[in-house]
Amino acid sequence: MRDGDAPLSRAVRVVRGRTMRAARTRAAMLLAAVLLVLAGLVGSGMLLGAPPKTTLLATAPGGSAWVRVVVRPYDGGSAALVTASGLPNGSACQLTLIARDGTRLMIGGWRVGRQSGTWPMVGSAWVGPADVVGVDVLVAGGPELTGAVD
Numbered sequence: 001m002r003d004g005d006a007p008l009s010r011a012v013r014v015v016r017g018r019t020m021r022a023a024r025t026r027a028a029m030l031l032a033a034v035l036l037v038l039a040g041l042v043g044s045g046m047l048l049g050a051p052p053k054t055t056l057l058a059t060a061p062g063g064s065a066w067v068r069v070v071v072r073p074y075d076g077g078s079a080a081l082v083t084a085s086g087l088p089n090g091s092a093c094q095l096t097l098i099a100r101d102g103t104r105l106m107i108g109g110w111r112v113g114r115q116s117g118t119w120p121m122v123g124s125a126w127v128g129p130a131d132v133v134g135v136d137v138l139v140a141g142g143p144e145l146t147g148a149v150d
Contacts, residue, residue, distance in 0.1 A: 054129040058137050058147030060086075067137045067145050069095065071129040078125045078132065080107055083118045088142045097126045098134035112139075 058067045065086035071078045080095060094109040105125035114131065137145040 024044075026046050027128075041121075052129050054132045054149060056132065056135040056147050056149055058135050058145035060143035060145045062145055065094075065139075065143055065145060067095075067147070069097075069135050071097065071132050073129055076126065078107065078127060078129055081118060082110065084112070087112045087139055089114055091142050092140040094138045096131050096136040096138070097125050097127065098136065100131045103127070104136070 006147060052073065054070070054071045056069045058069065063086065065084075067082060067084045067087075070081045072081070073079075078097065080097075082095065084093070089112055091112045092109060095107050096109050097105045099105065099137070105127060107125040132149075134146070134148045139145065
């Protein structure tokens with residue numbers, strides 16, 4: 001009877017080893033899939049939350065000119081992405097952020113090209129996006145645009 005037990009024991013060990021390897025492989029694949037999904041969620045900002053931003057809209061009184069400013073945190077200050085339309089071609093523009101406490105911080109400027117467009121600007125306004133409540137755009141030879149959180 002002992003001789004019959006040895007082949008059976010070997011067969012059980014072989015099957016058990018294959019089952020354990022398959023289980024480990026499935027667990028590793030599941031873990032890799034979960035990590036991939038988490039990396040995607042973190043990368044897209046959905047899991048940890050997208051960086052805080054403030055969107056402001058400045059308009060000229062009685063005119064069709066407008067400037068939309070999206071302020072995001074950048075290196076201890078703020079960076080702004082500016083989209084503008086209706087500003088006089090060739091005009092120099094200066095962007096000033098207005099903080100919650102009334103402080104006015106010039107963040108940068110640009111010159112209007114032939115077409116309206118979007119300009120990324122990095123400024124040294126030492127205020128976070130959540131504390132920005134208003135914006136002024138001074139246009140040389142043109143209107144002054146003012147606005148608040150959109």
